[in-house]
Every structure is written in C-alpha cells, then in structure tokens.
Amino acid sequence: MSTQTVDAVYYDPYKPEITTDPYPVFRRLREEAPLYYNEEFDFYAVSRFDDVERGLNDRETYSSGRGAILEIIKSGAEFPPGVLIFEDPPVHTMHRNLLQRLFTPKRMNALEARIHRICAQCLDPLSRSAGFDLIEDYGAHMPMRVIGELLGIPEQDHGSVRDRVDQSLRTEVGKPMAFNESNYTGEGFEEYIDWRAKHPADDVMTELMNAEFKDETGITRKLTREEILTMVNVLAGAGNETTTRLIGWTGKVLAEHPEQRRMIAEDLSLIPQAIEEILRFEPPAPHMARYVTRDVELYGRGVPKGSVMMFLPGSANRDDRRFTDGDRFDIRREPRPHLSFGYGIHACIGRVLARLEGRVALEALIRRFPNWEVDYGNARLSPTSTVRGWETMPIFTGSASRPAASAAAAAQPGAAAGxxxxxxxxxxxxxxxxxxxxxxxxxxxxxxxxxxxxxxxxxxxxxxxxxxxxxxxxxxxxxxxxxxxxxxxxxxxxxxxxxxxxxxxxxxxxxxxxxxx
Ligand code: HEM
The missing domain is CATH 2.40.128.120 (Quinohemoprotein amine dehydrogenase alpha subunit, domain 2)
Known part of the structure; x- marks a missing residue:
C-alpha cells in the first residue's frame, strides 16, 4: 500500500540550502504535506506536533532497533549491545534502567557548582578581549569536561575524545553520513575501562562496572566489557555535541533578540525559561528516524512496513497548533513541553544535565558579557546530518568586561544608571x-x-x-x-x-x- 505521491514541497536533512534555515520548509510540510514522502532518499516524514509526539511514543510501530538516523537504518547495520539509543525493549529497557539509576536528577543537580567553575575557567581569561569564539573557546569545552569527569575520563584526554565524537558525526556537506562500525563499539575507551577496573573511583564508569541487574532473560548479572564500552561511548557522544550546539544557539538567538537578552541580564531568574525557549526554537536534534514495523495509514495515505519514518521535532516545536505564533522567539511565552529531548521510551536521559549546563553556561556568559554580536562572516554551521548547530561562532563582546561579581551587581535593574x-x-x-x-x-x-x-x-x-x-x-x-x-x-x-x-x-x-x- 505504498503511496509515493510526489509532494510539491521538498525536504531532506542533508541539503545545506534547507538545513541552514529549515523553518520555512517545515512550515510548508506542516501545512501542505503533513505526511511527506521523499523519493530521492526514500523516507516518510511527519512534522506536526501531535503526529511527532504520538509517533515517538509508539515504539511498537516505530522501532529504534535498526538505528534512529535515516542513513544508519538504510545501511542495514547491526550494533553491539549497549547502544541503547538504537535498541528496542526488552534489551533497551534493561540498559536504560541501569543508566537511569546513575543519571538521577539529584546527582546531576549536585554538579552545578562544578559547572560554574568550569565556565568561569573558560570565560575569565577572555574578559579583557573584544571578542572570542563562542564554540571553540567556550561551548566545546564545558560539556566535554562535565561528561568526561562524570564518566572518569582523564582530563588530558577530553579534547581527543571530543574530537573523535565530533568526527564520527561529520558528513561531507550535503551528503548522508557514512556508517562506520567503530563509531559505536567504544573503540578508544578500552584503556580507561581496564584502568578503572583496577582503580575504582566515584564515577559512572566504576558504577557501570559494579552495577548488578536482572537482564532480559531474568538472570542477575553485571554488564559485559563490551556493553560498558558501548554505553560509555554513547554517553560521551550524546552528552557532548548536543549541549555544545545548544550553547551556540543561545549565542545566536539572544544576539538577534537583544531586548530579551537585556531582560535576562537584568533578571537572571529568567534564565531557565530562556533556555527552554531556545531549546524549543532551535533544537540541536531537529529530527530522528525510526524503522516502520507494520503498514500504517496517515492522512489517507499508506506507509508500508519496512519504510523509514522521520520525526521532526524541529518542525513540531514551531507548530502553531501547539505554540501560539510558533516561529516567534519569546522567553515570556506560556511554558509548554517541547520535543527537543525526544519523547517516549528513548527520551533523553541527560536532559536534567543538559538543561543545567545550558542554564549555567548562559548565566556565566551574560554576567560577564551582557552584549555580544555574532560575526556571521566567520561563523560556520557544523556539517552533520544529525545534530544541527554551529561549529564556530566568533562573537564581538565589546570591550573589557566586568569581573563576574560586579557584573552581577550591574545586572540588577537600575544598576547601569550609576x-x-x-x-x-x-x-x-x-x-x-x-x-x-x-x-x-x-x-x-x-x-x-x-x-x-x-x-x-x-x-x-x-x-x-x-x-x-x-x-x-x-x-x-x-x-x-x-x-x-x-x-x-x-x-x-x-x-x-x-x-x-x-x-x-x-x-x-x-x-x-x-x-x-
Ligand atoms: C541540549 C542537549 C541535548 C539534547 C538536545 C539531547 C537530545 C536527545 C534526543 C532528542 C534524544 C532521543 C533520540 C531518539 O529518540 O532517537 C536523546 C537521547 C539520549 N540522550 Fe540526549 N540530548 C542532550 C544532552 C544529553 C546529555 C548531556 C546526555 C548525557 C548524559 C545525553 C544522553 C542521552 C542518551 C543516553 C540518550 C538515549 C536514550 C535512550 O535511547 O533511551 N543527552 N537526547
């Protein structure tokens, strides 16, 4: 029951002309082709909020077991156990429950003071400069250090781990990502794991090694070395690039809305809602894919079993049916859940940490640099087909900024009138x-x-x-x-x-x- 009707609107996740600013296309998809079919890359897509939410919650029809990225599903690749983002229940449930025991909100929130210190270490040396690169000098460092310290990766290796993760997501501009098995096996982490086994510490890697759980066959056991490797690899990847991109979007969106940035600088309690609105407005993970396990009918058209369905949170988050005037950025809007951390059984495990990092990163930035301008001539979007965001973003911050403490005072309403x-x-x-x-x-x-x-x-x-x-x-x-x-x-x-x-x-x-x- 395939229905490859050709839609007038065109979308794919690779074309730079679209991915640079996908929102006009997303709007057209929602209005003209709520079930979209792309013949060139052979996938379906849904873009309205309700359809994306419903689909991500229907794990039986839409499986992650063959991958959650279009080109990975198409490649027919198989993954080692522990790549939970590409697993279905019951194995997924078992791995996820285990990780959730380690990534508790309490444990994440306890990291706040440490994240503040890391942000200060990045920004304080820049306080006398007229500008810097928001990604290279800031956004790329903090998330890697936080997840690296949590996992127990030695600090001197954080840069190389980050580069390896970034590299694994790179594509040739405009082209799908090539599948490379070694990106999923945790190659490169063996040394840390073997060392940790002999030198246990208070970190996630040690806890993963020691955790006992009942597996899908009912046997109580510990994780295998292979599972630990892949899980550490997933965490290092998932906990790094996305948050870096969130920091880049924070820089861009607030530079383009200086009046809202000023409101935040004057009242730092607005930061949590500002981060939610940035996540809604520019989600670092704007789409995910699923393998369709049975014939489905949507909008009077058939989607055959064996197809790939793309879910588009980047579009759903701007659906006017859900968010009044969805294309408008407004930190004062009534808070409503968005889909930037996914939905259903695969919803992001790191979302408490990601929100915390986003909030602290913005606070540290705006306290020191209440104004900045993006140097678009030299800013560059990252060439990946999965995570969307900035690879470099030079900004002008004006002059020597104030030290954090005095900036805090100046950020109080009226203080600037001295x-x-x-x-x-x-x-x-x-x-x-x-x-x-x-x-x-x-x-x-x-x-x-x-x-x-x-x-x-x-x-x-x-x-x-x-x-x-x-x-x-x-x-x-x-x-x-x-x-x-x-x-x-x-x-x-x-x-x-x-x-x-x-x-x-x-x-x-x-x-x-x-x-x-
Ligand atoms: C702004 C930052 C982040 C964004 C936008 C984001 C987004 C997402 C999304 C959309 C998914 C669902 C993928 C799917 O359904 O196919 C996901 C899953 C996941 N995220 Fe995040 N993430 C972020 C930060 C983090 C952090 C900091 C961590 C690390 C602790 C993390 C760990 C994970 C894991 C392990 C999964 C897989 C969950 C599963 O399959 O059950 N993420 N993330």
Whole structure:
C-alpha cells in the first residue's frame, strides 16, 4: 500500500540550502504535506506536533532497533549491545534502567557548582578581549569536561575524545553520513575501562562496572566489557555535541533578540525559561528516524512496513497548533513541553544535565558579557546530518568586561544608571568586509541630543543626528574616504562598552564595537 505521491514541497536533512534555515520548509510540510514522502532518499516524514509526539511514543510501530538516523537504518547495520539509543525493549529497557539509576536528577543537580567553575575557567581569561569564539573557546569545552569527569575520563584526554565524537558525526556537506562500525563499539575507551577496573573511583564508569541487574532473560548479572564500552561511548557522544550546539544557539538567538537578552541580564531568574525557549526554537536534534514495523495509514495515505519514518521535532516545536505564533522567539511565552529531548521510551536521559549546563553556561556568559554580536562572516554551521548547530561562532563582546561579581551587581535593574556617562572618547571598531577598521568617536550629550566628531582613515567630521535614548545610541557619520558614504550607527551602551550595527549605504550592514578610552 505504498503511496509515493510526489509532494510539491521538498525536504531532506542533508541539503545545506534547507538545513541552514529549515523553518520555512517545515512550515510548508506542516501545512501542505503533513505526511511527506521523499523519493530521492526514500523516507516518510511527519512534522506536526501531535503526529511527532504520538509517533515517538509508539515504539511498537516505530522501532529504534535498526538505528534512529535515516542513513544508519538504510545501511542495514547491526550494533553491539549497549547502544541503547538504537535498541528496542526488552534489551533497551534493561540498559536504560541501569543508566537511569546513575543519571538521577539529584546527582546531576549536585554538579552545578562544578559547572560554574568550569565556565568561569573558560570565560575569565577572555574578559579583557573584544571578542572570542563562542564554540571553540567556550561551548566545546564545558560539556566535554562535565561528561568526561562524570564518566572518569582523564582530563588530558577530553579534547581527543571530543574530537573523535565530533568526527564520527561529520558528513561531507550535503551528503548522508557514512556508517562506520567503530563509531559505536567504544573503540578508544578500552584503556580507561581496564584502568578503572583496577582503580575504582566515584564515577559512572566504576558504577557501570559494579552495577548488578536482572537482564532480559531474568538472570542477575553485571554488564559485559563490551556493553560498558558501548554505553560509555554513547554517553560521551550524546552528552557532548548536543549541549555544545545548544550553547551556540543561545549565542545566536539572544544576539538577534537583544531586548530579551537585556531582560535576562537584568533578571537572571529568567534564565531557565530562556533556555527552554531556545531549546524549543532551535533544537540541536531537529529530527530522528525510526524503522516502520507494520503498514500504517496517515492522512489517507499508506506507509508500508519496512519504510523509514522521520520525526521532526524541529518542525513540531514551531507548530502553531501547539505554540501560539510558533516561529516567534519569546522567553515570556506560556511554558509548554517541547520535543527537543525526544519523547517516549528513548527520551533523553541527560536532559536534567543538559538543561543545567545550558542554564549555567548562559548565566556565566551574560554576567560577564551582557552584549555580544555574532560575526556571521566567520561563523560556520557544523556539517552533520544529525545534530544541527554551529561549529564556530566568533562573537564581538565589546570591550573589557566586568569581573563576574560586579557584573552581577550591574545586572540588577537600575544598576547601569550609576555615575557612568557616555561623554568622552570612544575607540570604535567596525568589522568591515576588508577586516576591522578603527575610528575615534568623541561625543557629549545633553537631554538626549548627542554631538561630537568621528575620525579615521585620515579625516574627521562632525557626527549628525546623534541621539541617546536610555542606553540606545545612534548617529550618522558622512565620510568621503575611501569613498563618499553615509554611515548610520546604532548601538547599545552597557557601561564602558557599546555594540551595534553600522549601515554603510549599498554595502550593507556590519557589526561594530566601541570601548570608552
Ligand atoms: C541540549 C542537549 C541535548 C539534547 C538536545 C539531547 C537530545 C536527545 C534526543 C532528542 C534524544 C532521543 C533520540 C531518539 O529518540 O532517537 C536523546 C537521547 C539520549 N540522550 Fe540526549 N540530548 C542532550 C544532552 C544529553 C546529555 C548531556 C546526555 C548525557 C548524559 C545525553 C544522553 C542521552 C542518551 C543516553 C540518550 C538515549 C536514550 C535512550 O535511547 O533511551 N543527552 N537526547
């Protein structure tokens, strides 16, 4: 009962033109093709919230036992025991119950102080810089250190484990991921496991070795070495890349919604709901696949047994049927469960930890750098067909930030209104198409009117139409070198730093930062 009707809308999880911004396609899928079939890669997809939730909860019809990634299911690969994300009950239930005993909310929440310290170690050395890479200098480190310490992987090896995990998910841009068995066997972890067996410690690896449980045949036993290897491998993979991507999305989405970022900086208690909204809006795992175990009918069309069904949380999370005006980012929206951690028996085991890491990462960032701009010219999405997010994301943070303690004070409502004045000389750096360009801005303000001059490129000219409204500053600079052009600056001031955009005529807009001399 196959129905390969050709849909007018096209979707696949590989095409960069789609994956860069999948949301217009997701909207069309929900409206025009709620059951979608892709002939080229031979898969079905559902995109509406109710369909995704229902399907992920129907483990009998939609099996993970052949993999949860389209290309893995297609490859017909078999996996060693312990890759629980690709298992069905009863084996899955047994492995999952075991892990859940170790990943309790209590144990995860006890990590908060440690995560704060790791974030501070990453960010404090950057506090005097005008910018850094949110992924390479921050987001890629903390999750690996946390899961590495939990598992008991020596610190000097965290970088190589992370690189190996990242590498295992890489694809050639626009192409499906190639199946490689060694990505699942836990190759590379043998040494740690053998060492831990001789030197037990207070970590998950030791507990996995010692845990006794009743297996699917009713026998009470311990995990085999092979199972421990694959489970450690799954945890190191699942607990790392996704959270790094969440930190990248936090950087991007809040930079694009500065008014909501300001609300958070002024009231840190908004952070948990901000992280939930970022997870809903930009889920790091926007789709998962299942093998269809029986003929199904959806929207009057047949999905034959043996097909692959893609479930699209990335689309479901923006379904207007569930979330009012789903494409709008709003940290104040009424909280409703999203599907970014999956649903049903495979729902993410690490979600308490992931949320905690996301919250602490944002708090540590915004306390030190209340404003930032993304350097899109140099930011790059990661080439994977599974996890979606940024591989590099350079940001401009303005100037020397305040130390964490004083930032906390400044983040209190009203604190920014202290004795600080914008009057004086600022070093303004525009990140233009040919590299950074520095100018000097000398200004004074009176009742919201800003006057002064700007110099650079061997010329100086008075600024025009200068305005200060709260902490929003704007002005125009008419330049003649290297060509005649009107530059319109708009910035947000935070103590001795400003960040904003300059509109440079036909050349477009560029980010800039300013530091008070
Ligand atoms: C923002 C971060 C994270 C996101 C978005 C995320 C997302 C997900 C999703 C969508 C699934 C379900 C996959 C499916 O149904 O096929 C999943 C499963 C899983 N996640 Fe996470 N995850 C995150 C962080 C973590 C962390 C930190 C850990 C480690 C402790 C972890 C461990 C796991 C495991 C072990 C599974 C498999 C569960 C099973 O099959 O029963 N995840 N995750």
């Amino acid at each position: 004795p600080f004045t914008i009057d004086g000389t600022w070093k303004v750096t525009v990140k233009g198409p040919t590299g950074p360009q520095s100018t000097t801005l000398t200004i004074a303000h009176d009742k919201g009117v800003v006057t002064g001059s700007q110099s650079g490129q061997g010329e100086s000219s008075p600024i025009l139409d200068g305005k200060l409204d709260g902490n929003q500053l704007s002005w125009i600079n008419q330049i003649s070198k290297p060509m005649k052009m009107k530059l319109t600056f708009t910035a947000e001031i935070e103590n001795n730093a400003m960040t904003g955009k300059v509109k440079a005529g036909f050349m477009g807009s560029f980010p800039f930062t300013g530091v008070k001399d």
